[in-house]
Amino acid sequence: MVSTRDTRHLHPEIWDALQEVLDPEIPTLSIVDLGIVTGVSTPAEDAVEVKLTPTFSGCPALKIMEQLVEDRLKQAGWRNVKVYTSFDVAWNSNMISEAGLTALHKHGLAPPPRHDGYIELDVLSDVPCPLCGSRNTTMKTPFGPTLCRSMHYCNHCSNAFESFKPVS
C-alpha cells in the first residue's frame, strides 16, 4: 500500500467520498482533513482498502469512523470494502490540513499550533481564544472532555474554551 500523498490522484473518486466522512465528535471536520487516512488501494475491480491511523490509541471514535468509511464507500458502489487501523504512520497534529484547522475553529475549538516535535507547557499554553482572538489565555488542564482536547480560559473575554491538543 502506498502512502496517502501518492494515491490521491490515482483514486480521486474514493478520496472525494472519504472527504465527506466527518469526525463524529467534530462534525465540521472531515477525516481526510484530520489526516487519519493513511492509505487507499484497490486490490480488485470492485474492492477497496482504506487504512486509518488513530489520533490517540484509546480514541473511542475510531471504530465508529471505520464503520462510517465502510458505509460511505458501499454507498458509492464499492461492494468489497475493507477498513483497518494501522500504526505504521503515526498520526501527529501537523497532519491536520489547513482546511482541517479552519473546520476546528468553526466548531469552536482552538486549533493546535504547528510544532516541530518539541511540545512543552509553553507551547500548550500559547493558544489564542477561538471566541475573541486574544492571546491573553491560560491553560487550565491538558486533559479535556475527549483525549484530543485541553481546557483553557480567556482572560480577555472571560470565556472557557477547548483546544485541540498538539501531538508529536
Added chain:
Amino acid sequence: MEYTEKHVLALKELLYKMADDQLILGHRNSEWTGLGPILEEDIAFSSMAQDKIGQAQALYEILHELGEGEPDTVAFMRNAEQFHCCHLVEIPIGEYDFSLLRHFLFDRAEQIRFDMLAQSSFEPLAQVARKFRGEIKYHVMHADVWVKQLGKGGAESHGRMQDTLNSCFPMALGIFEPGPYEAELIEAGIFPGELALRNKWIEAIRPVIESAGLRLPDQFDDTSAYGGRYGSHTEYLQPLLDEMTEVFRIDPAAEW
C-alpha cells in the same frame, strides 16, 4: 536478525507485562472518575485511564498477531496468577498523594521504555511505541506539575509527599524486576533490558524530585516488590479482576 523461538518467547513476555501494567493501572486510574479532589484532576485521571487502556489494547493486538488469544479474551478471562503486571499498579488508589506519586513514578518509566522501544528491532512494537510517546508526554507533564506544586506546598503537603514517596519508591522498583529473557531481548535488539531502563529512570526522576524539595530514597536494589512479572501478586489484584470482568463474564460472546 532472524528471531529464534526463544526470542519470540521473550518478546511475548515483554508485551504481556507492558499490556498488563497498562490495563491494571488504567483500571485503577478510572476509579478516580467522579471522585477527583478537583474537577480537573477527575478528568485528568479519567483521560489517562482511557489512554492506558487504549495502549493495552494495541499491545494485546500485537500479541494476538503473534498467535495469542483475542485481546478481549486475554484481558478479561485470565486469573491473577496469569497476569504479568508489577505490584505498583495493583494497589488501590488510596489517597490522592499515593495515586499521584504512583502516576509520576510509573509514567516516567513508561516514557523511557517507549523511547527505547521506538528503536526496537521488532517493527510492530516500535510503531506503537512511537505513537505512545506522544501520549505519555501529557501524562508526565501532568505528574511533574503536581509533584512540584505539592512537594513545595505547606508542611502537611510536603510531609505527605515525602512519606508517600518513601513507601511508594520500593514498590516502583518492582517495575524493573528482570524478566526470564533479558539476555534474549538485548541480544535481538528488541529492548535494552530492565536494568538499563531503571538506571535511566533514576536519572530522569531525580531532578524533578529534587526541584520539588523532596528526597529520593537511595535503596535502588530493594527487591521487596518483585514477583509480579512471574505471576505472584498482591492480595489486591484478584478482587480488581473480579470487579473488572464481572459484566464481561456474564456473556463473553456478547456484541457491544
